[in-house]
Amino acid sequence: MSYKAPVKDMLFNIEHLANIAEIAKIPGFEDAGLDTAQAVLEEAAKFNEGVLDPLNREGDINPSSWKDGVVTATKGFKEAFKLFTEGGWQGLQHPVDFGGQGLPKTIGSVCGEMQNSANLSFALCPLLSDGAIEALLTAGSDELKATYLENLVSGKWTGTMNLTEPQAGSDLAMVRSRAEPLPDGTYKVFGTKIFITWGEHDMAENIVHLVLARVQGAPEGVKGISLFVVPKFMVNKDGSLGARNDVHCVSIEHKMGIKASPTAVLQYGDHGGAIGYLVGQENRGLEYMFIMMNAARYGVGVQGIAIAERAYQKAVQFSKDRVQSRPVDGSIAASAPIIHHPDVKRMLMTMRSYIEGCRALASVAASAYDAAHHHPDAQVRKDNQTFYEFMVPLVKGYSTEMSLEVTSLAVQVHGGMGFIEETGVAQYYRDAKILTIYEGTTAIQANDLVGRKTSRDGGATGKALAAQIEATEAELAKSGTPHALAMAKRLKAAREAFVDVVNFVAGNTKASPNAVFAGSVPYLMLTGNLMAGWQMARSLLVAQEQLAAGNDAAFMQAKITTARFYADHHLAKIPGTRDSIVEGAECVTALALESF
Amino acid sequence: MSYKAPVKDMLFNIEHLANIAEIAKIPGFEDAGLDTAQAVLEEAAKFNEGVLDPLNREGDINPSSWKDGVVTATKGFKEAFKLFTEGGWQGLQHPVDFGGQGLPKTIGSVCGEMQNSANLSFALCPLLSDGAIEALLTAGSDELKATYLENLVSGKWTGTMNLTEPQAGSDLAMVRSRAEPLPDGTYKVFGTKIFITWGEHDMAENIVHLVLARVQGAPEGVKGISLFVVPKFMVNKDGSLGARNDVHCVSIEHKMGIKASPTAVLQYGDHGGAIGYLVGQENRGLEYMFIMMNAARYGVGVQGIAIAERAYQKAVQFSKDRVQSRPVDGSIAASAPIIHHPDVKRMLMTMRSYIEGCRALASVAASAYDAAHHHPDAQVRKDNQTFYEFMVPLVKGYSTEMSLEVTSLAVQVHGGMGFIEETGVAQYYRDAKILTIYEGTTAIQANDLVGRKTSRDGGATGKALAAQIEATEAELAKSGTPHALAMAKRLKAAREAFVDVVNFVAGNTKASPNAVFAGSVPYLMLTGNLMAGWQMARSLLVAQEQLAAGNDAAFMQAKITTARFYADHHLAKIPGTRDSIVEGAECVTALALESF
Incomplete structure (x- = not known):
């Protein structure tokens, strides 16, 4: 394909x-x-x-392959x-x-x-x-x-993020890599980092590792972590490359997917210490790493959309080519391409609507990022920053989780052929599974949404978003078309369910943390679903206007249909998810450990 | 593990x-x-x-590997x-x-x-x-x-099912393999069959292929298909093995999972014709094949439960071993095994409740099968047959679809380690994906549920089941415990939604087939969810009684908790699914083909 x-x-x-x-x-x-x-x-x-x-x-x-410390892409x-x-x-x-x-x-x-x-x-x-x-x-x-x-900007060199260690994955408090200060202001870095994506390769002249490590005597936990630049090759004053630094790739992982990207185990300092340069101030490494992670989390969310889009395209192509069985409505009196079967259409529409919703959400979030960073008005920057920060865990968590469903459906559309590796679609199913894990699992995104994005401001950001959604509902009602009214109905029910959950989360995080975190991922999924659905509702309104203006009728009609599908098939799930969160926490944590 | x-x-x-x-x-x-x-x-x-x-x-x-037509397990x-x-x-x-x-x-x-x-x-x-x-x-x-x-019963020989051909997957009307009658009453069989599981191997002395083919002059379509026995080795009168028959394995597939089971391409009759023996009567092959398929479909449903159980056990083990981060409720003042985190518990409970629900459903269906086949009373046999036939597409479709979610969650519990092949859990994720495809995709199961199991009797079987569920609700209400009442509430909402959908399906299959089949898989998922949830409701009642009688308190308490979780987290989805089916059909099939 x-x-x-x-x-x-x-x-x-x-x-x-x-x-x-x-x-x-x-x-x-x-x-x-x-x-x-x-x-x-x-x-x-x-x-x-x-x-x-x-x-x-x-x-x-x-x-990519490893031999004697060298990785060949x-x-x-x-x-x-x-x-x-x-x-x-x-x-x-x-x-x-x-x-x-x-x-x-x-x-x-x-x-x-x-x-x-x-x-x-x-x-x-x-x-x-x-x-x-x-x-x-x-x-x-x-x-x-x-x-x-x-x-780095030209791509002559590439960069990496070195957080994870064998005992420290989601829990960065357990980072053990250490850095010894040298008299010249540099540091010697020691330790083992794992899961380092493109941590070693032959595509660029140098690799700039950004590494979390503890300076000797630093406080325990995340407040004692500093960030260092450790280049693969030392850089001379004139910018030319110098000696090889003491960071070495001892192996790469054998993974289920994204196989071309080498996932390195990097050993720092086995031969006397890797020279590192402190980024910013000591012990503020986690804060800086979060800058990278927030960029990367958004980026991984986009990966979810991207792999889903690829899988969708392949499924569409197959379903137009593969001839099998007569349509149930008798519209074709012979075996027909399987796209004529309602369930194949349902699968394709499910994929398509997820992708368009998540893409729209990511696009709106990107625009908020731009305004947050570059708008001349401080209040506009602040408002956009708040919006963007609320959306990052959703873009990451929801788009990647949906990519699992979409790549699974893509295999399903292919039937038995989908399970054969030569067909190619199985790769997307295998590739996608990392996306809900790296740069913070879905649960870590959900913790962020619950803690920093909801509890901290007492649910204010969430409720402000709900008010904006309500305004969209009013526009839909005003439009009055059957599709707009159907969308308004689902959006309203979803928004009201969301507000219930925001109140539940904001009101209980301190008093009943188990109850709130028992529903953290469902809350993330509900919210991502709603925010993407909201963008589909806005899209529907735009498409109706464009259609009325005679612009690109086929595209606009498809957008309206897809938005309506989103409403009836994705937004419709939200009230049930609300019930699970608000009324279903008790039995999540009730089972005795020994009963598992 | x-x-x-x-x-x-x-x-x-x-x-x-x-x-x-x-x-x-x-x-x-x-x-x-x-x-x-x-x-x-x-x-x-x-x-x-x-x-x-x-x-x-x-x-x-x-x-398993192929060389020169020989497959070595x-x-x-x-x-x-x-x-x-x-x-x-x-x-x-x-x-x-x-x-x-x-x-x-x-x-x-x-x-x-x-x-x-x-x-x-x-x-x-x-x-x-x-x-x-x-x-x-x-x-x-x-x-x-x-x-x-x-x-075959001893396992000295093994059997296969030969349906699929390159152009004939779900659509058996397109089977082209042909059988020429010979004067002695046997046939010569010619054709290519693909996706033949264990179609060639070295574990047994002989392989008994059951093969769909058309006798010369047979009617077009599924009414012209006959079933043949084609042994790998001819069988002499005295039961000893004779000459090699003209069926040969020309290759095996390179698959995403279940790699040890060879998936064969079998070539019949390339060297003069494979000797075949007609099973039953000519042109009734599909009917007989359905006997095999119904057994196999139930069996594949059990495979879904089985792989989910294995994945669950591995996830439990990992979550008890892997230490990472402090519990949010402050119950442990240090990094703890991740099973102490509510979201990990939520994932494990999700897996566990799905498995127990589907296992209970399969068990009840098996018992109906036994009564349907062996009970001395004809009416009891008939009622049980009706029950069993309604459950087969659910056991197959719902249990295998849930296995995709469960194996995905199992990888997720493992975090980054889950994506590394050496950990082993990725295999279950890869293995499971075939289960929603072979022996009839989920859509094919849904067609069966809609057509033969619902429309044909005007929804009578579905509504009779709903009445039985209502009786269970009454027992729950009578019990009056908080868990029983919570279960009764969810079960009632789910059952009412189910009845709505049954009426929609039974009432519209002929007049609006596109609308009904647009929701066929959601209908299957809703019904599977409900029937498994019903069994969990019955389990809850039993466990309460057993608990009161002082039997195995830990197990019974866990069963009650798991049933309650099922209610609040799985049954709670059903009303939303009803809306998607009954109110959301329009946009499933509305998009113009060229817009995909």
Whole structure:
């Protein structure tokens, strides 16, 4: 199969939901209007369809390989990465000062979706570099910035995030890697890091590891963790590469999916200590790492959308090709392509509506990010930051969980052929399963939503969002079409259920933490479902207007149908989920441990 | 990990839900009471835990292999199969007349669960033999029975089902394999069959293929399909093996899971024609094949329960071992095993409640099967047959769909370790995905539920079941405990939603087939959910009584908690699903084909 970037849907979101015209009024983004978005997306589509997509299956069959500490990427990846950097794709969203293109995330994030649809394993490498760049931009000294940023932004070097250790996964308080200060202000870093994505490879000249470690004498727990830059090769004053640093890849993992992306075990300091450079201040490492993680979490959410889109396209293609059985309505008097069967349509519509809802949500969140970081008005920045931060765990958690269902349905559409590896769709099912785990499992996202995003402000952000949704309901009612009214009905029930849950969460987190956290993931799923559904409701209104104006009737009609499907098949689940959370906590934690 | 058969839960179902005491009153089953069940289950547990379980991962790493038409099973499988046959496990449910043990399905089916938990790939081989045996018992001539049954029942030979061809998967009307009658009453069979599970291997002396093909001049479509026995080796009059028949394995598939079970492409008649023996009458092949398929569909449903159980056990074990983060309720002032985190408990309870619900449903269905086939009273047989036939698509469809969610959650509990193949849980995620596909996809099960099981009798069976559920609600209300009342509330809402859907399905299948089939799989999921939940409600009542009687308090308390969890977290979904089916059909089929 060949992947075809859904440029039209992306531009619909960028124009009508993410309001790129408003983003383009922000100083620095004057050239980043709809025309630019369109030009960039079309170029990105060409690159990702033409260069990255053809390598996707090859990477699954012939994963990156390790020999004597050296990791060789799947054949073709190194050349593709060269083209990627030459095209300036790594620097798309990064500052012009360091050689980037300075485009808003509103545009950049959909290019990320295309990269991940075309080749999830490949796209992880730039995704991690993005995180390293953000961390250095925010907390790095001028010297660190000067030494590393330009080459990271160009893609000449790549970046990694080193958090996990064998005993420290979600629980970073247990990080044991240590850093000894040296007289010259640098540190010697020691320890073992695992699950380091693209932690070693041959696609770039240097690898810039961002590493969590404890400085000697630091406090216990997460307040004693610092962040260090540890380059694979030392960098000389003139920017040329010097000696090999004491960080070595001792093995890579044998994984169920994303096989082309090497997942490294990195050993720091086995030969005297790896030279590291402190980022920001000592003991504030977790705070900085969260900068990377928030960027990466959003990025992983986009990966969920991306793999789902790829799986959907393959399922559509198969269902139009595969001839099997007569349609139940007698419309064709012979065996027909299976897309004529209602259940195949149901599966495709389920996939499509999930994807469009999550994409719309991610697009709106990206636009909030741009306003939060660049708008001249402080209050506008603050409001958008609040909105964005509320959406990050949803984009990450909901989009990745839905990608499990979508990739499963894609296999299902293929029937027995789907289970045969040569068909290719099984890869997406295997690849997707990591997305609900890395950069914080769905439960970790849910903790974030419950704790930082809901309890901390007593549910105020949630209730403000509910008020905005209510306004959309009013617009739907005003429109008065059957589809708009059906959407309004589901949206209202979902929004009311959401408010119940927000009150339950905000009111009980301190007094009954077990009851609240028993429903944390269902709360995340409910909220992600609602927020994506809300964007589909807004889309429905826009599409009705566009249709009335005679614009692109087929697309707008499809958008309306898809939005209505979202309402009746996804939003309809929300009241039941509310009951499970608000009335069903007791039996989640009641079973005696020895009874499991 | 090592699998531990859940004998206690199985016996609870057999005793209290499947009413083995009633089964043991049926002539022929006099010795098949609870004591026998317990003895057989304990022996089965020993065999499956000790012999099949240790080979499970080996089969994933070193699948069965093909060379020059010969398939060699994973090392150790042949020896294990010998022990399996020596133990008499193949013949457990089969007639004493042919060397079987003549035990009821009520006992046999849970032994099947154990086999499949221990080793899904291995257990497929006897599962297919069971189907072949059932077909021959029902439709085979005395000569065919005499020639084949004893060796199939003993496991000296194995059986296969040959339906699928490249162009004919779900659509058997498109079968092209053909059979030429020979003067001696035998046939020459020609054609290509694909996806033939254990279609070639070295574990047994002979393989008895049951093959769908068209006799020359037969009508088009499914009414022109006949069923043939085609042995791998011809069988001489004295029962010894003769010449190799003209059926050859030209390749086996490279699959995402169940790798140890060879999935064969079989070529019939490339060297002059494979000798075949007609089963029953010409052109009635599909009818006979449905006998095999109904046995196999129930069996695949049990596979769903089995793989889910294995995955659950592994997740429990990991969550008790893996130490990470402090409990949110402050009950432990240090990092604790992750089972102390509410969301981990939620995942485990989700898995556990699904499994127990589906196991209970399968157990009740098995008991109905026994009564339907062996009860002396014709009306009792008929009623039980109706009940059993309604349950088969649910056992198959719902149990396998739930196994996808459960195996996914099992990976999720393991975090990053779950994605590493060496951990082992990823295998269950990969293995499970075939279960919603083979022996009829979930959509095919749903078609059966809609067409044969609901529309045909105008919803009468469904509504009779609803009346029985209402009686259980009354018992719950009478019990009056908080858990019973909470269960009654959810069960009532679910049952009312079910009746709405039954009326919708029965009332619209002919007039609006697209609308009904748009909701066919949601209808199946809703109904499976309800029927399993009903059994959990019955279990709750039994457990309350047992608890009051002072029997096995820990087990009964756990059963009550699990039933309550089922109510609040699974049954609670049903009203939303009703809305999607009854009010959400329009947009399933509305999108123009070119818009996909």
